[in-house]
Amino acid sequence: MAVKDRSDRDRFSTATRLRLLGEQTAARVYRSQTRRQARRSRLTGRAALLALVVCSLVVALAYPMRQYVSQRADIADLQRQKRQAQQRVEQLRDQKARWQDDAYAEQQIRQRLHYVLPGETGYIVVDPGAAKQSRTERGTTRHPWYTNVWYGVDKSDAAHQ
Numbered sequence: 001m002a003v004k005d006r007s008d009r010d011r012f013s014t015a016t017r018l019r020l021l022g023e024q025t026a027a028r029v030y031r032s033q034t035r036r037q038a039r040r041s042r043l044t045g046r047a048a049l050l051a052l053v054v055c056s057l058v059v060a061l062a063y064p065m066r067q068y069v070s071q072r073a074d075i076a077d078l079q080r081q082k083r084q085a086q087q088r089v090e091q092l093r094d095q096k097a098r099w100q101d102d103a104y105a106e107q108q109i110r111q112r113l114h115y116v117l118p119g120e121t122g123y124i125v126v127d128p129g130a131a132k133q134s135r136t137e138r139g140t141t142r143h144p145w146y147t148n149v150w151y152g153v154d155k156s157d158a159a160h161q
Contacts, residue, residue, distance in 0.1 A: 114144050 098104045109115050116122040124144070 112145070114146075 099108075114122060114124065
C-alpha cells in the first residue's frame with residue numbers, strides 16, 4: 001500500500017503541478033493580453049484625443065483662413081483696378097498733351113464740329129441712302145452735332161403740339 005500511496009501521491013502531485021503550471025501559464029497569457037489591450041486602448045484614446053485636437057484646429061482655423069483667402073482676392077482685385085486707373089490716367093495725360101498742341105486742337109475742331117477757316121468753303125457730302133436711314137433711325141448713324149441739336153428741338157416742339 002505504501003507503493004500505491006506513493007504513486008497516487010506522485011500522480012496527485014504531478015497533476016497538481018500540471019494544474020498549477022497551467023494556471024500560471026494562463027495567468028501570464030491573460031496578463032499579456034490585458035497589457036496589449038491596455039496598450040491598444042491607450043493608443044486608441046491617444047488617437048481619439050489627437051483626432052479631437054486636429055478637428056478643433058481645423059474648425060478654429062477655418063474662418064480665419066477663409067477670411068485670408070477672401071482678403072487676398074480683394075487685394076488682387078484692388079491691384080488690378082489700380083493698374084487700370086493708372087493706365088487711364090496715362091491715357092488722359094497723353095490726350096491732354098495732344099490737346100495742348102494747337103494743330104491737333106484745330107484738326108479735331110474741324111473734324112468734329114465741321115468748322116472752316118475764314119475764306120474756306122465747307123462741304124458735307126451726304127449719301128442719300130444714309131440720309132433716309134438717318135431720318136428713320138436717328139441714334140444709329142453718325143451726323144454732325146448741330147443736326148442732333150435741331151433734331152432735339154424739332155422733337156420737343158412736335159411733342160408740345
